[in-house]
Amino acid sequence: MKGYTVPLSPRGIANLAPAPPWHYAGTVVSAEFFTDPAAATATLPEGLAPDPDYAGHGVAMFIDWQYSAANLEYLDPARSQYREFFITLDAHYEGTPVSWCPYIYVDNDSAMARGWVQGFPKKLGAVHQTRAYSVGGPGTPVxxxxxxxxxxxSSTGQRIAEARITLEEPVLDPAALMTRPLVNLRHFPRLAAGQHxxxxxxxxxMSVLDDAAVSDAWAGTADLSFLPAHGEELADLPIRRTGRGFHYDLAYTVTDxxxxxxxxx
Structure with missing residues (x-):
């Protein structure tokens, strides 16, 4: 039997996600937010501590992604294109500033499989964002x-987050948008009785991102809401205020x- 993720199969092409490298390119709409520091701390796993300088600070990210592996998967857009929403919270690992991802939603099963391998706690959701087109006209923002x-x-038919940003100025140092390494928790339980x-x-x-690049980065104002929904805890992070909003293109490769x-x- 061959393959990287399940299902393993005779030819090894039925698996949800092939072996790395995994290449990503996408367009990001994001918004900074500040929540109750105690609520943010409650989401942290053992090994992470609150960031004493940025208590309760986080980022909400909506991303329109395209993915490829070794076989030009982007030529099969039904498999390679997907949309994602997640939040990160500022934290410390042994005194080093990091980001922690407590919640993430995606609309593609292959992306979910790759995420679980990396430690992202991905759930199915529906994610949408405004797109910009260079042709101009009243049907697209500038x-x-x-x-x-x-x-x-949205998750299970319930709206859980909504954002709106208004661009003001280009980001002079786009690399500053990716200064904190992202920390995840890889967790796979046992089903055997007595071992749950x-x-x-x-x-x-900690995520390792190769050849990370940011382009066409703009910053501005942001409005952001987390909405209560049955079976979700995102709204348990009440938004006290928002910070800056951002729009940019992002690319990187994952092999490790x-x-x-x-x-x-």
């Missing part, structure tokens, strides 16, 4: 001063991750 972009995320509390995998890991703490049984 990618420049005054350009307005909206974004929404002894996961087969429980690892705190760094294990920080392994508590697997």
């Amino acid at each position: 990618l420049g001063p005054g350009g307005q972009f909206g974004a929404t995320a 509390d002894k996961p087969a995998v429980h690892e705190l890991v 991750l760094k294990t920080l703490i392994d508590q697997s049984n």
Whole structure:
């Protein structure tokens, strides 16, 4: 049997996600927010601590993605294109500033499989965002001063997040948008009786992004809301105020991750 993720199969092409490298390119609509520091701390796994300088600070990101592996998967857009919404919260790992992802939603099963391998706690959702087109006209916002972009995320038919940003100025240092490494929790439980509390995998890991690049980055004002929904806890992070809004293109490659703490049984 061949393959990287399930299902393993005779020819190895039925698996949800092939082996890395995984290449990503996407357009981001994001908004900074500040929540209750205690609520943010409650989401942190063992090994992470609140960031004493940015308590309660986070970023909500809506991304229109395109993905490829080794076989020009982007030529199959039904498989390679997907949309995603997630939040990150500022934290510390052994005194180093990092970002922690407690919640993330995606509309593609292959993206979900790749995310679980990386430690992202992905759930199915519906994500949409305004697109900009260089042709201009009244059907598209400008990618420049005054350009307005909206974004929404839903889970099981319930709206959970909505954002609107208005661009004001270009970001002079786009690399500053990716200064914090992202930390995730790889968690795979056991089903055997008597071992439900002894996961087969429980690892705190740090993402490793190769050839990361940001382009066409703009900043402006932002409005952001997290909405209560049955079976969700995103709204347990009340938004006290918003910060800057951003619009940019992002690309990177994933072939690796760094294990920080392994508590697997």
